[in-house]
Amino acid sequence: MSTTEFESLDKCLESHLPEEELKEVKRILYGKETKKLELPSSAVDAATDRDFELKGFQFDAAQEQLRPPRKVRVGLVQHHIVLPTDAPVMEQVNAMHSRIGEMVEVAAMCGVNIICFQETWTMPFAFCTREKEPWLEFSESAENGHTTRFCQELATKHNMVIISPILEREDVHNTVWNTAVVISNSGNVLGKSRKHHIPRIGDFNESTYYMEGDTGHTVFQTHFGKIAVNICYGRHHPLNWFMYSMNGAEIIFNPSATVGTLSEPMWPIEARNAAIANHCFTCAINRVGTEHFKSEFTSGDGQKAHHDFGHFYGSSYVAAPDGSRTPGLSRTRDGLLVVEMDLNLNRQISDRWNFKMTGRYSEYAEELTEAVRPDFKPKIVK
Numbered sequence: 001m002s003t004t005e006f007e008s009l010d011k012c013l014e015s016h017l018p019e020e021e022l023k024e025v026k027r028i029l030y031g032k033e034t035k036k037l038e039l040p041s042s043a044v045d046a047a048t049d050r051d052f053e054l055k056g057f058q059f060d061a062a063q064e065q066l067r068p069p070r071k072v073r074v075g076l077v078q079h080h081i082v083l084p085t086d087a088p089v090m091e092q093v094n095a096m097h098s099r100i101g102e103m104v105e106v107a108a109m110c111g112v113n114i115i116c117f118q119e120t121w122t123m124p125f126a127f128c129t130r131e132k133e134p135w136l137e138f139s140e141s142a143e144n145g146h147t148t149r150f151c152q153e154l155a156t157k158h159n160m161v162i163i164s165p166i167l168e169r170e171d172v173h174n175t176v177w178n179t180a181v182v183i184s185n186s187g188n189v190l191g192k193s194r195k196h197h198i199p200r201i202g203d204f205n206e207s208t209y210y211m212e213g214d215t216g217h218t219v220f221q222t223h224f225g226k227i228a229v230n231i232c233y234g235r236h237h238p239l240n241w242f243m244y245s246m247n248g249a250e251i252i253f254n255p256s257a258t259v260g261t262l263s264e265p266m267w268p269i270e271a272r273n274a275a276i277a278n279h280c281f282t283c284a285i286n287r288v289g290t291e292h293f294k295s296e297f298t299s300g301d302g303q304k305a306h307h308d309f310g311h312f313y314g315s316s317y318v319a320a321p322d323g324s325r326t327p328g329l330s331r332t333r334d335g336l337l338v339v340e341m342d343l344n345l346n347r348q349i350s351d352r353w354n355f356k357m358t359g360r361y362s363e364y365a366e367e368l369t370e371a372v373r374p375d376f377k378p379k380i381v382k
C-alpha cells in the first residue's frame with residue numbers, strides 16, 4: 001500500500017482549518033452537511049481487523065403526509081488488487097473474491113441493501129499494456145461465470161442487491177464487453193448494463209479489448225429502488241446520466257478506474273453535477289493503488305516506457321439531488337462507504353427546482369436530430 005500518496009482532501013482540511021472556518025469551507029464545498037451514520041461497533045471492529053476504512057453518512061428528506069420515507073442503504077467498495085499482476089489468473093480472481101467477501105460481510109453488518117464494486121473489480125486495470133494475454137482470460141460470462149455465481153451466493157446470504165462490474169465474454173461470438181451485472185437480493189441475475197462510452201485517452205487503451213455497450217440505458221427495478229449503472233468514462237457524458245434518469249433511475253452508480261494525473265479535479269464535480277441535474281442520487285466509485293505490470297509500455301507521449309499506470313485515487317463518494325455530497329473515502333486505502341438515503345428527496349428536489357419540468361426536451365430532440373445529420377449547418381448569424 002502506498003504511504004507517500006496524499007491521503008485525502010477532507011483529512012487535510014480537517015487537520016489544518018479552525019473549526020468555524022472548516023464548517024464554512026465544507027458548506028461551500030459540499031453543500032448541506034451530511035450527518036454521520038452510526039454503524040455497529042462489531043462492523044467498525046471488523047473493518048479495522050480487515051484493514052479497510054469504513055465510513056457512514058445519511059441524507060434525510062422532509063417528512064411527507066402521503067408517502068412514507070423510502071430509506072435505502074447503499075455500500076460503495078473501493079480496493080487494491082490483492083496479488084501481483086503476474087500471479088496466475090485464477091489465483092488473482094480468487095484472492096479478489098476473498099477480499100470482497102470479507103468487505104461485503106461488514107456491509108451486511110451495516111444493513112446495506114445495495115452494494116456496488118469498482119469497475120472490472122476481479123482484475124488489474126491492465127488495458128494500459130495493450131497485451132491481450134493473459135488479461136482477456138479474466139473475462140467471464142455475465143449470466144453464469146465464476147464471479148456471478150460468487151456474487152449470487154453473497155446476494156442470497158445477505159439479502160443484498162449486488163452490482164458486479166466485470167470483463168464480460170459473450171461466448172457465442174466471443175465478443176468482450178465491460179459490463180456491470182446486476183444481481184437481485186434473491187440471487188437472480190436481474191440483467192446487465194454494458195459500458196456505453198469507451199475512453200480514447202492516455203493509457204486507457206480499452207477499445208482494443210472490448211466493444212461499445214449495446215444495452216442502452218436500462219434501469220433495474222430492485223426491491224429497494226430503481227437503479228442504473230453508468231460505467232466509468234460515461235460520467236463525462238451528461239446525456240448518458242440523463243438517459244438513465246429519463247428511464248426512471250433513482251440511484252445511478254458509476255463504478256470507475258481512473259488515475260490522478262488525468263481526472264482528479266473532474267472527479268468531485270461530474271457525478272455530483274449529474275445528481276443535481278437529474279434529481280437523483282449518484283454513487284462514484286474508484287479503485288485504489290498503483291498496479292505494476294511486468295512488460296514495459298509507453299503512453300505514446302514521447303516519454304519513457306514504464307511499468308505502471310499511475311495512482312488510482314479512490315475517493316469514492318455519494319451525491320444527492322440537493323447538491324450535497326458525502327466526504328470521499330481515502331485516496332490510498334481500501335474502503336467501504338455506507339450511505340443511507342431517503343429516495344423521497346428526489347421528488348422533493350424536483351418539485352423545488354423543476355429541471356425535468358422545465359427541460360424543453362422535445363425542442364432539444366428536434367435540434368439534436370438536425371445537428372447529427374451530415375448536411376447540418378450550425379445556426380450562426382454573422
Ligand SMILES: NC(=O)NCCC(=O)O
Nearest residue numbers: 199204232233257258263
Ligand atoms: N476506466 C475508464 O473508462 N477510465 C477512463 C478515464 C476516466 O474516465 O477518467
